[in-house]
Amino acid sequence: MHMKRRAVAVALLTAATVALTGCATASSPDGTASADACAPSTGKVDLTFTTWIPGVEETVAVWNKANPDIQVKVQTGPNGNGGTYQNFFNQLKAGNAPDLGQIEYDALPNFRVQDGLTNLAACDGVLDAKSDFVDWTWGQVNFGEDKSVYAIPQDAGPMAMFYRADLFKANNIAIPTTWAEFATAAEQVRATGGYITNFSQSDINQFAGFVWQAGGEWFKNDGDNWTVDLTDPTTTKVAAYWQDLIDRDLVSTNPPWTDEWNNAYNSGSNWTWNSAAWGANSIASGAPDTAGKWAVAQSPQWKAGDKASGNWGGSSTAVFKGSKHPYEAAKFALWLNTSDEALTMLNKSANLYPAAKSGLELPALKAGVPFYGDQAIYDEFAIASAQVSPNFVWGPTMTQTYNDVSDGFKAAVSGKGTLSEALKVGQTNTIAAMTAQSIPVNK
Amino acid sequence: MSAMKTDSERPARRVRPVQSKNPHAPRAPRESPLARGGALIVMGVFTLYFLVPIWWLLVAASKSRSQFTTTNPLWFADFSLFENIGNLVAYRDGVYLKWMLNSALYAGGGALIGTIIAGMCGYALAKYNFPGRELIFNVVLGGVLVPATALALPLFLIFSQISLTNTFWSVFLPSLVSPFGVYLARIYASASVPDELIEAARLDGAGEVRTFFTVSVRMMVPALVTVFLFQFVAIWNNFFLPLIMLRDETLFPVTLGLYAWNSQVNQIPVLRDYVLIGALLSIIPLIIIFLLLQRFWRNGLSAGSVK
Numbered sequence: 001m002h003m004k005r006r007a008v009a010v011a012l013l014t015a016a017t018v019a020l021t022g023c024a025t026a027s028s029p030d031g032t033a034s035a036d037a038c039a040p041s042t043g044k045v046d047l048t049f050t051t052w053i054p055g056v057e058e059t060v061a062v063w064n065k066a067n068p069d070i071q072v073k074v075q076t077g078p079n080g081n082g083g084t085y086q087n088f089f090n091q092l093k094a095g096n097a098p099d100l101g102q103i104e105y106d107a108l109p110n111f112r113v114q115d116g117l118t119n120l121a122a123c124d125g126v127l128d129a130k131s132d133f134v135d136w137t138w139g140q141v142n143f144g145e146d147k148s149v150y151a152i153p154q155d156a157g158p159m160a161m162f163y164r165a166d167l168f169k170a171n172n173i174a175i176p177t178t179w180a181e182f183a184t185a186a187e188q189v190r191a192t193g194g195y196i197t198n199f200s201q202s203d204i205n206q207f208a209g210f211v212w213q214a215g216g217e218w219f220k221n222d223g224d225n226w227t228v229d230l231t232d233p234t235t236t237k238v239a240a241y242w243q244d245l246i247d248r249d250l251v252s253t254n255p256p257w258t259d260e261w262n263n264a265y266n267s268g269s270n271w272t273w274n275s276a277a278w279g280a281n282s283i284a285s286g287a288p289d290t291a292g293k294w295a296v297a298q299s300p301q302w303k304a305g306d307k308a309s310g311n312w313g314g315s316s317t318a319v320f321k322g323s324k325h326p327y328e329a330a331k332f333a334l335w336l337n338t339s340d341e342a343l344t345m346l347n348k349s350a351n352l353y354p355a356a357k358s359g360l361e362l363p364a365l366k367a368g369v370p371f372y373g374d375q376a377i378y379d380e381f382a383i384a385s386a387q388v389s390p391n392f393v394w395g396p397t398m399t400q401t402y403n404d405v406s407d408g409f410k411a412a413v414s415g416k417g418t419l420s421e422a423l424k425v426g427q428t429n430t431i432a433a434m435t436a437q438s439i440p441v442n443k
Numbered sequence: 444m445s446a447m448k449t450d451s452e453r454p455a456r457r458v459r460p461v462q463s464k465n466p467h468a469p470r471a472p473r474e475s476p477l478a479r480g481g482a483l484i485v486m487g488v489f490t491l492y493f494l495v496p497i498w499w500l501l502v503a504a505s506k507s508r509s510q511f512t513t514t515n516p517l518w519f520a521d522f523s524l525f526e527n528i529g530n531l532v533a534y535r536d537g538v539y540l541k542w543m544l545n546s547a548l549y550a551g552g553g554a555l556i557g558t559i560i561a562g563m564c565g566y567a568l569a570k571y572n573f574p575g576r577e578l579i580f581n582v583v584l585g586g587v588l589v590p591a592t593a594l595a596l597p598l599f600l601i602f603s604q605i606s607l608t609n610t611f612w613s614v615f616l617p618s619l620v621s622p623f624g625v626y627l628a629r630i631y632a633s634a635s636v637p638d639e640l641i642e643a644a645r646l647d648g649a650g651e652v653r654t655f656f657t658v659s660v661r662m663m664v665p666a667l668v669t670v671f672l673f674q675f676v677a678i679w680n681n682f683f684l685p686l687i688m689l690r691d692e693t694l695f696p697v698t699l700g701l702y703a704w705n706s707q708v709n710q711i712p713v714l715r716d717y718v719l720i721g722a723l724l725s726i727i728p729l730i731i732i733f734l735l736l737q738r739f740w741r742n743g744l745s746a747g748s749v750k
Binding site for chain 1: 512672702706709715727
């Protein structure tokens with residue numbers, strides 16, 4: 001019996017691989033991709049929605065009450081890279097994917113090249129919704145194709161600088177507004193015994209946010225071929241900047257999200273964190289003893305007077321290929337991500353920072369936050385969100401890219417190799433991984 | 444029988460230190476104090492190695508969130524364990540308790556039925572002569588080598604065909620199979636169930652099934668308890684299969700639920716506390732079941748070692 005089961009297993013695995021590569025070749029996304037048909041269904045419709053947003057059930061219950069004909073059932077799991085993305089791919093293979101799913105922006109291209117997403121452009125109101133969202137978030141879901149919409153933006157992670165207002169003041173150090181000033185301030189902070197910030201060796205999407213701010217573009221897709229550019233001059237400049245701070249011991253290199261890392265902030269040894277809107281809660285919970293001493297300012301700029309911001313994180317609500325009710329699914333996704341009611345609830349239960357323009361005006365995001373000395377910190381993030389470049393595109397194999405670059409960064413912070421070398425390895429391996437999946441890529 | 448054994452073991456253990464002080468005690472192979480001390484040190488180090496994480500978990504679970512990062516990780520601060528447990532149980536209408544119950548059902552039911560199946564299979568392989576017996580046994584042995592995680596994806600695709608994913612059965616049914624259990628049951632049955640006894644039962648008119656359940660099972664108890672324990676622990680700790688199969692939170696076992704929470708810690712910092720306390724509570728059933736069954740279990744493991 002076991003022998004048989006193993007044989008079946010091998011057969012299925014082979015079949016799955018064949019199917020996967022088949023998909024990838026068949027669906028090289030072109031600029032004129034036609035939207036999938038999108039007509040309303042008759043009668044009562046049941047939708048499934050897989051998401052890991054904590055407490056989303058209550059929000060969905062509000063929808064279900066108001067829409068007896070479109071009932072949404074929430075399914076859940078760990079976060080995307082924690083297993084839910086793999087589950088989506090398994091389900092797409094098996095033909096039982098949910099109608100809707102949460103997908104982060106950096107994972108969307110992967111689902112796109114595997115032909116897992118429904119193009120919602122033909123669905124009622126979807127194309128018109130473009131103006132409801134912060135510009136760059138729309139760029140993340142239409143991949144620059146005018147007549148395509150592969151998901152509805154949900155939340156965003158515009159980046160700004162959290163800093164210890166009390167420490168900068170007490171030591172008479174100016175709040176840096178450019179990266180050059182930031183490096184100078186780093187020397188002054190180091191002289192007091194602290195570190196201006198921590199360089200994260202494994203949050204590659206944070207580093208991508210730095211590159212994004214500087215105007216770098218890691219990936220491009222001209223309709224036929226992908227271009228990978230982890231080693232363009234902009235990225236190299238950003239990498240060299242941080243490499244220099246690491247070499248001079250001006251930034252700490254604790255592994256992020258560990259007790260060590262929390263402690264460095266809690267004890268006042270680390271002074272700033274260039275992070276996303278959602279990071280506000282991470283500091284508050286990781287460094288409780290520093291309540292009231294923090295403030296938020298715009299990220300330092302590469303050129304004095306510039307106004308650019310990066311983004312770290314954020315996700316969308318996508319409709320999977322094979323959903324029988326894309327019309328209703330799109331309707332729900334639009335409500336979930338644009339109605340004040342839903343956005344308020346999601347912000348309350350899960351600290352989501354909305355991608356919708358109207359969401360930035362929610363009363364909850366206008367109030368002062370006690371942990372940050374009652375500063376209305378989300379005003380800063382609203383400004384930052386408007387300054388994020390709409391041109392940054394994610395690649396179709398980000399998990400692999402993150403892993404490869406992260407391996408190199410870990411080595412670099414312990415003195416073996418440099419950040420630039422890590423990015424070069426990331427570049428080579430990403431092209432290799434895309435080639436292996438038969439994704440057309442310029443070499 | 445086993446009850447008698449433990450009773451007689453206990454006084455003996457109490458006497459042992461006295462014996463070792465007396466060099467003329469009529470005890471057979473005697474260890475040198477050096478070897479004995481060395482062994483104790485090695486054991487001590489390993490005990491420490493295994494217990495420190497559990498100690499850390501206990502200490503961490505007893506702290507409030509603000510004290511978690513600021514106080515000594517290996518010693519208590521203000522003791523708020525029960526308050527934390529209260530919060531955990533109340534969170535999201537007690538979804539944690541539901542997960543614990545699910546785990547108990549998957550592991551308890553799966554291990555019980557799995558043990559019966561493995562016991563019958565092993566007994567049949569040990570006591571009946573039929574063509575292909577060794578082949579079947581070898582295939583089962585081969586099954587021991589296949590990690591359960593490698594089968595999860597194929598199982599998902601198969602269960603998808605019959606629309607059973609995201610159901611109780613999608614985790615329960617695969618849990619019933621235990622190649623190691625079959626192996627152990629066979630070894631134990633051939634060593635401890637005499638053919639004469641089965642012969643006698645047959646002569647007395649008992650059918651094969653009745654012989655198995657009334658006569659043989661009793662002699663196989665240590666092995667069956669071992670199989671049950673192994674299977675229980677394996678299912679309780681099984682994570683990958685539920686991860687792939689289940690989407691409905693109310694079906695999650697506790698391992699998957701805690702993992703899902705842990706993956707959201709960055710968004711909802713309070714979950715970090717719940718993951719810690721939840722992890723602590725989730726090992727308690729394992730500890731209880733080990734303590735209750737360990738005397739059987741010790742017998743079972745050593746079966747066939749002296750022969």
